[in-house]
Amino acid sequence: MADPATSPPLNRASVQAARELIAPYVHHTPTLTNRTLTELGSTARTREEVLARGEGQWAKIDHPASPKLRLWFKCENLQRVGAFKARGAFHALGRLLEEEGALSLAARTHNVPAYIVMPEISTPSKVAATKGYGAKVIFSGSTSVEREAAAAKVIEETGARLVPPYDHPDIVLGQGTLGLELQEDAARMMAEQGQGQDQDQEGAGRKKVGLDAILAPCGGGGMLSGVALSCEGTGIRVFGCEPWYQGADDAKRGYESGARVEAVSTLTVADGLRTPLGKVPWHVIYERRLVSGFYSVSEREIRDALRLVLERLKMVIEPSAAVPLAVALYNEDFRGMVEREAGEAGWDVGVVFSGGNVSLEALGKLFANAEEGK
Amino acid sequence: MADPATSPPLNRASVQAARELIAPYVHHTPTLTNRTLTELGSTARTREEVLARGEGQWAKIDHPASPKLRLWFKCENLQRVGAFKARGAFHALGRLLEEEGALSLAARTHNVPAYIVMPEISTPSKVAATKGYGAKVIFSGSTSVEREAAAAKVIEETGARLVPPYDHPDIVLGQGTLGLELQEDAARMMAEQGQGQDQDQEGAGRKKVGLDAILAPCGGGGMLSGVALSCEGTGIRVFGCEPWYQGADDAKRGYESGARVEAVSTLTVADGLRTPLGKVPWHVIYERRLVSGFYSVSEREIRDALRLVLERLKMVIEPSAAVPLAVALYNEDFRGMVEREAGEAGWDVGVVFSGGNVSLEALGKLFANAEEGK
Known part of the structure; x- marks a missing residue:
């Protein structure tokens, strides 16, 4: 691994330089929209649905949030080796x-x-x-x-050289390149929709062309912090998404208490998000405040979001990759925040599908056990 | 339904006109490539693999075919309502x-x-x-x-008007529009690869820019005949792909005997292909010879191709949609033909993923029962 001291500075320009360096080796993955999921995200849930899921954690269950969300899915499950890690x-x-x-x-x-x-x-x-x-x-x-x-x-x-999975500036900058693609592709697609072609999103009357926010999964935080750097100075807000099962929401707890949580032991179905936040990501996410906040979801919400992606979007993603969509569809804190901040105009939200490495057998088990409902 | 007598003529220009008419209502679906599947298609299987699958049906089992195939996947599973039928x-x-x-x-x-x-x-x-x-x-x-x-x-x-599922010129022309998109997108992507970007396929040294053939599933034949019309005069050869379980290869049998098979009763896992060939498709496919031939595959081959698409391409498709890939990977007659006709240059083959309407439960059952091996 290159000495971290010689790494480029952690900023948007370095993410752009990283993109040049890796362009011959990685895919520019597609950004997709889906009418059904966008409508689902923009429909207030019933009080019963919120209660059944919320387990008493929401402040205002009498009035489920009614945000306007237009979702843009960044398909890193179609990346080489099946995940953003390439x-x-x-x-x-x-x-x-x-x-x-x-x-x-x-x-x-x-x-x-x-x-x-x-x-x-x-x-x-x-x-x-x-x-x-x-x-x-x-x-x-x-x-x-x-x-x-x-x-x-x-x-x-x-005599090998070490390449750590997330806690290194070069890794963070490389992962962040997906954020640049997502921003550009969503903006281009919005502009094209403005011309009346392929009207899959409610585009009428909007002036702004670009995303308002990006939801990304957070395990070690390398990708989330890279995406945050890719949005630096653009006005696009970045949020981290985690499971909360068995304390997997370590980044959220650390971010809200001001001290990084250094150890986690969880067997959440989102197996890519079982890792605690690394030091370099923590610096970007918390100390520089380039991430605006964290939201967490239950195991059931992850499974339900995963099913929607498989059955409606026709894409295979791994459970970890379904966590941001679960936040968009089921987390009342997030949904209430968007309702307040975005109002009638709504938000265009990028949703990172981080990877698709899951076997048919594992998928089968996941949904066979779903009835037991942990 | 519009009177068939008033329908536009069955030719490529009418498919182009159909495309204009439906453009505001349907998606231009993506065309994808995949290095793993393209390499798999271009690797000769072992004699044991061929024997285990072929059940004595191949002429030259001593020399499994060694074609050069570059595969281009047309993703109609991402079409509205999850299939080309829109x-x-x-x-x-x-x-x-x-x-x-x-x-x-x-x-x-x-x-x-x-x-x-x-x-x-x-x-x-x-x-x-x-x-x-x-x-x-x-x-x-x-x-x-x-x-x-x-x-x-x-x-x-x-007092409703009838819209038949496949046996009408307007339906055939509409389905054929996917063939135009596939031809154009593959040609554009080949041209881009020639400039050294995103070298996912072996593009070096090739002069020609465009597909050599398209493999499409055949049930009632509306889509296959439409795709054949979309290729009329282009030199691109079109082949129909079917299961053979319980006589589901009715189009192949009809094409080879010269008489349309009018009734089929099969419970192939490719449930979209249980229908016999319609009269209008038969006219295009057989009488006008716009389809160059048919190939059929076993239930096991369909399941194996489906698994590859789910696990490697990260796309959800229904069993019927996996049939053309199964032909490309496992049908020795097809593979031998490509080896002979294409030689060292190989063929660029469009593979139509016709739809993605399958539930997680059905997928689970399909692979749970796979060991029993029908």
């Missing part, structure tokens, strides 16, 4: 090669061996996929101490 | 309104009541979706005689 990885490697110079580049672009340290509790499909791409998988415990020890051992034995 | 329906209605004139148009664009005649064996999710869109569902037996009797009764009682 962006950060290619950026970190690209920066490493820049630092090491042209000679080592030539050697490294041919068959760089990769060792991936994964927690033993990783889902079998992710382990299989990782091996399928040719990497050697090293298992470790789930805590950061155990992970770092396993990585240190590999480095000692092989 | 195209034919909007075209047929548009033509009907043109014929009836402006007065009745004004009346009809507000709340035209719709009665849909469906076989009793239709999958519950399709019945539910149809009702969900506001239509009144009338059940009938599975034969064309029973269906037509049920439709005649509705017409007598309500």
Whole structure:
């Protein structure tokens, strides 16, 4: 890994530079709209629906929120390797090669061996996929101490360089590139709709052309903080989305208390979001206040949002990727905030589908167990 | 329904005119590529794989075919109502309104009541979706005689006009519009790849810019014949794809024997392809020879292709929509033909994902039962 001290500054221009660097290696993924989901988001739920889900946590259950939401889905499930992570990885490697110079580049672009340290509790499909791409998988415990020890051992034995999954400026900048694409594509599509073509969203009479907000999932926070950097100075607000099962809402708790939560132990179905927030992401998200707030959802809400995406949008996403849509559709705090802030004009909200790495077997189990309702 | 005698001629220009007519009402769906599936299609299977699947039907099992296939997926699962059928329906209605004139148009664009005649064996999710869109569902037996009797009764009682699902020139022309989009988008993407951007397909050194062939599923044949018309005069060859379980390969049998098969009774998992070929499609497909041939696949091959689309392409499609990919990956007759005809240059093949209307429950059952292996 390139020394963090030599990384570009954490700002929007660096995200733009990262985009240039990784362009030959990653997909520009599509941004989609869907009339059914946009209508669902803009329909107030009944008091009964809110009560059934809210478990007493909402302040104003008598008046379910009635926001106007136009949703724009950023499909990183269609990214190479099935998730946004290709962006950060290619950026970190690209920066490493820049630092090491042209000679080592030539050697490294041919068959760089990769060792991936994964927690033993990783889902079998992710382990299989990782091996399928040719990497050697090293298992470790789930805590950061155990992970770092396993990585240190590999480095000692092989002389490998470390590429951490999220807690590094190069990773953050690389992941943030999806935010630039989402902003540009949504703005272009809005402009085209203004010309009367493909009127899938209520575009009539609006002057502004661009997103108002982006909802992104938050695990280690590398992608969320990168997206926040990609929105710096644009006026687009960025919100983090988490499960709350077994304390998985660590970023929200840290953000609201002012102290980063350093350890989490949760088995939420959103298995990509079981990690605590990293230090670099925390700096961007909290200290620089580039994220405007956090919202969390239940396991049932994640499953319901996932079902809608599979059955109505016809896209396969993993449970973690359904968390932002669950916030948009079911979190009354978020919905009430949009109703107050956006009023009649409503908000255009980007929703990040972070990845699609889930097996048919895992999907089957998820919905077979759904009736038990944890 | 507009009188077939007043329909535009069945040719490419009429498909282009249909496209203009329906443009405000349907999506221009995306065309996607996928490196993994393209590599899989271009890799010869082992003799064991061919034997395990082929059940003795292939001539040259000693030398599994080694075609070069570059696959282009036309995503009609992302079409409105989740399938290509929106195209034919909007075209047929548009033509009907043109014929009836402006007065009745004004009346009809507000709340035209719709009665849909469906076989009793239709999958519950399709019945539910149809009702969900506001239509009144009338059940009938599975034969064309029973269906037509049920439709005649509705017409007598309500004065409704008939819109048949596939056996009408207006429907055929409407469905064919997806072929125009696929041709244009693939050609544009090939041209962009030639400039070194997003090299997902092997583009180096090729001169030609455009598809060589299109594989489309064939049930009643409305879409297949429309796609064939959209390719008329372009040099692009069109092939029909069917299941063979319980005689579902009626179009193939009819095409090869020279007599349309008028009745089929099959419970193939590709439930959209249980219908026999209609008369108008037969005219285009067989009498005018605008379809170059048919290929069929087993239930297992359909399931395996479906799994690849769900897990690797991250798209939800229904079993019927997986049939053309199954042909590309597993049908040795098709693969051998491409190897001979295309040689080293290979073929760019459009693969029509016709729809995505399948419930999570149905998907779960499909793969839970897969081990039993019918």
